[in-house]
Amino acid sequence: MSMAIPDLQDVVAEIADEMRQRVDRGDVATYIPELARVDPGHFGIAVIDAEGHVATGGDADTPFSIQSISKVFTLTLALGLAGDRLWQRVGREPSGSRFNSIVQLESERGIPRNPFINAGAIAVTDLILSGHQPREALGEILRFLQFLADDTTIQIDKAVAASEQRTGFRNAALANYMKSYGVLDNPVDFTLGVYFHHCAISMSCRQLATAGRFLAHLGRNPSTGFSVVTPERARRINAVMLTCGHYDGSGEFAYRVGLPGKSGVGGGIIAIAPGKASIAVWSPGLDESGNSHLGRIALEALAKRLNLSIFGS
Structure with missing residues (x-):
C-alpha cells in the first residue's frame, strides 16, 4: 500500500532554508572549466513520494550538469x-x-x-x-x-x-x-x-527526482504504471548505488544517509528511499571525494526527519 509522507513539504522547505544559511559549501569542480564557473551559492531539493506528491525547495527547477x-x-x-x-x-x-x-x-x-x-x-x-x-x-x-x-x-x-x-x-x-x-x-x-x-x-532536481521514481517502486513508475525494469533489476541497481554510488565516499554516505544514491561532480545527488520516495538535491560545492557537501548534509537531515533510512529508524 503506497503512502503519502506526512509533513513532506514543511520538512523540505525547512531543510532548504537551513542549507541556504550555511557558509560551509565545499568547492566547485575546477578540472572541468565550465563547472568551475557555477555559483556555489545554489541549493535545490525535490522529493516525490509514492503518491506522486512533489515537494521542492530552493533552486529545484534550475538545470545543472548531472555528470x-x-x-x-x-x-x-x-x-x-x-x-x-x-x-x-x-x-x-x-x-x-x-x-x-x-x-x-x-x-x-x-x-x-x-x-x-x-x-x-x-x-x-x-x-x-x-x-x-x-x-x-x-x-x-x-x-x-x-x-x-x-x-x-x-x-x-x-x-x-x-x-x-x-x-x-x-x-x-x-x-x-x-x-x-x-x-x-x-x-x-x-x-x-x-x-x-x-x-x-542538464537537468533540474525536479526532473531528476521524477526520472528516478522507477527505482523507488520496484522498477515501475507508480503514477503511470509503466514498468521500466523488473523488481529484481531495480533492487540490484539500488544495491550498486548504495555500495558504489559515491566513489570512495560511498561508505560514509551509506553510514550517514542510509539510502542508495548517486552523486555527480556537478553537485547533484539522486537518492532512493525504496517504496517511499525519489529524491534529488543539488549544491555545486564538493567534498574531498567529489560529492556534494551540502547535498549529503541535506539528505542526512531529510532521512532522519522523515525516517527514510533503509536500515530502520
Missing part, C-alpha cells in the same frame, strides 16, 4: 541490452579509489571495479554504443531520460561537453587502457564522445 548521475541511467539501459552479460566487462564492487583512478585498472587487467567509477561508466557506454553511430547511441540515452522524467525539454549542455572533451585526458587514458585489454569494442574516440556528452546532460 555521473547519468551513469545510473546508462547502467539501466545497458542491463536492458545485455542483461547479466554486462558483468563480464565491469565488476560491482566498491572501488575505494578516486573516481578517475588508473591504478586499480592496471592490477585488475582492464576490468573496471564498478559501473559508477569513470572507467566502468566508459565500459558501459561502449556496450550501449555497439551497433550504433555515436549520435544514435547518445539520442537513445537522452530520449530515455526525457521519457523517465516525462519532459522532452531536457538537453545536453554543449559547452560542458566541449569543455570535458578538451580536458578529458585522464578519461582518454582509462579508455585506451581498457581498449588494450579488449574491454572496449568501439573506437575509443566514439565511446568517449558519447560518454562526455551523456555526462553533460
Whole structure:
C-alpha cells in the first residue's frame, strides 16, 4: 500500500532554508572549466513520494550538469541490452579509489571495479554504443531520460561537453587502457564522445527526482504504471548505488544517509528511499571525494526527519 509522507513539504522547505544559511559549501569542480564557473551559492531539493506528491525547495527547477548521475541511467539501459552479460566487462564492487583512478585498472587487467567509477561508466557506454553511430547511441540515452522524467525539454549542455572533451585526458587514458585489454569494442574516440556528452546532460532536481521514481517502486513508475525494469533489476541497481554510488565516499554516505544514491561532480545527488520516495538535491560545492557537501548534509537531515533510512529508524 503506497503512502503519502506526512509533513513532506514543511520538512523540505525547512531543510532548504537551513542549507541556504550555511557558509560551509565545499568547492566547485575546477578540472572541468565550465563547472568551475557555477555559483556555489545554489541549493535545490525535490522529493516525490509514492503518491506522486512533489515537494521542492530552493533552486529545484534550475538545470545543472548531472555528470555521473547519468551513469545510473546508462547502467539501466545497458542491463536492458545485455542483461547479466554486462558483468563480464565491469565488476560491482566498491572501488575505494578516486573516481578517475588508473591504478586499480592496471592490477585488475582492464576490468573496471564498478559501473559508477569513470572507467566502468566508459565500459558501459561502449556496450550501449555497439551497433550504433555515436549520435544514435547518445539520442537513445537522452530520449530515455526525457521519457523517465516525462519532459522532452531536457538537453545536453554543449559547452560542458566541449569543455570535458578538451580536458578529458585522464578519461582518454582509462579508455585506451581498457581498449588494450579488449574491454572496449568501439573506437575509443566514439565511446568517449558519447560518454562526455551523456555526462553533460542538464537537468533540474525536479526532473531528476521524477526520472528516478522507477527505482523507488520496484522498477515501475507508480503514477503511470509503466514498468521500466523488473523488481529484481531495480533492487540490484539500488544495491550498486548504495555500495558504489559515491566513489570512495560511498561508505560514509551509506553510514550517514542510509539510502542508495548517486552523486555527480556537478553537485547533484539522486537518492532512493525504496517504496517511499525519489529524491534529488543539488549544491555545486564538493567534498574531498567529489560529492556534494551540502547535498549529503541535506539528505542526512531529510532521512532522519522523515525516517527514510533503509536500515530502520
